[in-house]
Amino acid sequence: TIPFSRDRNLAFGIKGGGQLLNIDFTSxxxxxxxxxxxxxxxxxxxxxxxxxxxxxxxxxxxxxLSVPNILETEHFDRSTISGLGEVNSSELAKERIxxxxxxGYLYDVTPDITLKPSFLFKWVLGAPLQLDVNASVLFYxxxxxxxxxxxxxxxTGMAGFQVTNQLLLGVAxxxxxxxxxxxxxxxxEFLLRYELFNKKRKIAHPRFF
Numbered sequence: 421t422i423p424f425s426r427d428r429n430l431a432f433g434i435k436g437g438g439q440l441l442n443i444d445f446t447s448x449x450x451x452x453x454x455x456x457x458x459x460x461x462x463x464x465x466x467x468x469x470x471x472x473x474x475x476x477x478x479x480x481x482x483x484x485l486s487v488p489n490i491l492e493t494e495h496f497d498r499s500t501i502s503g504l505g506e507v508n509s510s511e512l513a514k515e516r517i518x519x520x521x522x523x524g525y526l527y528d529v530t531p532d533i534t535l536k537p538s539f540l541f542k543w544v545l546g547a548p549l550q551l552d553v554n555a556s557v558l559f560y561x562x563x564x565x566x567x568x569x570x571x572x573x574x575x576t577g578m579a580g581f582q583v584t585n586q587l588l589l590g591v592a593x594x595x596x597x598x599x600x601x602x603x604x605x606x607x608x609e610f611l612l613r614y615e616l617f618n619k620k621r622k623i624a625h626p627r628f629f
Contacts, residue, residue, distance in 0.1 A: 426476050426482075427479040428477075428478050430474065430475070430476045430610070431471065431474070431475040431476075431477070431480075432472075432473070432474050432475075433473050433474075433475070433479055433486075434470070434471065434472045435467075435469070435470070435471045435472075435473075435488075436469065436470055437468075437469045438466055438467060438468045438469055438470065439466070439467045439493075440464050440465065440466055440467075441464075441465040441467065442461075442462060442463060442464060442465075443461060444461050445460075445461055445604070446461065446548050450570040452615050456538055458465055461572050462551055465513070467491075468481050468490050468493070469491065469492040469493075470489070470490045471486065471487055471488040471489055471490060472486065472487055472490065472574070473485060473486030473487070473488075473520075474486070475590070478627070479518065479526075480525065481523070481524065481525040481526065482522075482523065483521075483522065483523040484520075484521070484522045484523070485519075485520065485521050486519075486520045487517060487518065487519055487520070488518055488520065489515055489517065489518060490517060491515075492514065492515060492516055492517060493497070493514070493515045504549070508547070516544050516545050516546060516547075517544065518542065518544045519542070519543045519544070520541070521540075521541040521544055522538065522539065522540045522541070523538065523539060524537065524538030524539075524554075525537060525538070529557075529598060532559065532560050532561075533555075533557060533558070533559055533560075534557070534558040535555070535557055536554075536555070536556050536557070536558065536566075537555050538553070538554045538555075538556075539551065539552060539553050539554065540552040540554070543575055548572075550570065550571065551571040552568055552569070552570050552571075553568065553569050554566060554567070554568040554569075555567060555568075556578070561582060562582050563579075563580070563581060563582075563583065564578070564579060564580035564581070564582070564590070565578070565579055566578045566579075572597070572598065573596070573597060573598060574594050574595060574596050574597055574598075575594075576593065576594045576595070577592065577596050578590065578591065578592035578593075579591055579592075580611070585615075586614055586615045586616075587612075587613070587614050587615075588612070588613040588614075589611065589612055589614075590610070590611035590613075591608070591609070591610050591611070592609045592611070593606055593607070593608050593609075594607045594608075594609070606610055
């Protein structure tokens with residue numbers, strides 16, 4: 421983190437990791453027994469992940485840009501399997517570069533009530549643009565209530581309780597607004613956040629963003 425003043429900071433982050441892909445084709449109901457696509461299983465195919473981001477924040481607003489996975493990884497491509505040559509090159513999964521942009525602002529409605537409108541914009545080549553519009557309210561620096569709308573996708577309701585300046589508990593419920601609502605009843609998520617290195621100083625909003 422690079423401090424520009426007492427309450428203006430620019431933070432950078434990087435991440436690294438990986439995924440292992442396993443596919444057991446013998447468990448499939450294969451109607452074409454001679455299909456060469458299903459001859460060999462996929463065993464522990466490793467795909468590395470590298471990401472980076474930047475985050476500028478003050479006591480009143482924030483903005484950020486990130487690329488969670490810089491590498492475009494093909495998890496499975498038959499053209500790479502020995503013995504099959506270049507006859508089949510269909511991909512089971514390919515991770516393209518995802519770009520994220522976000523911003524938010526804190527508005528003091530009263531000394532005890534703070535409103536935070538925000539948005540999250542996601543873009544990836546070959547997929548529709550995705551926009552999340554959010555609003556949450558902090559009461560007495562303790563209780564958080566909020567809602568979110570994902571453009572042409574879902575609605576979300578959320579609640580949180582700031583137990584201490586370091587500990588936050590939360591819950592969120594996500595409901596589809598597309599035809600997928602016929603196949604699921606939404607998702608329920610729980611959040612527990614604990615800050616290990618909370619500085620001993622007075623803060624106006626304990627980690628509201």
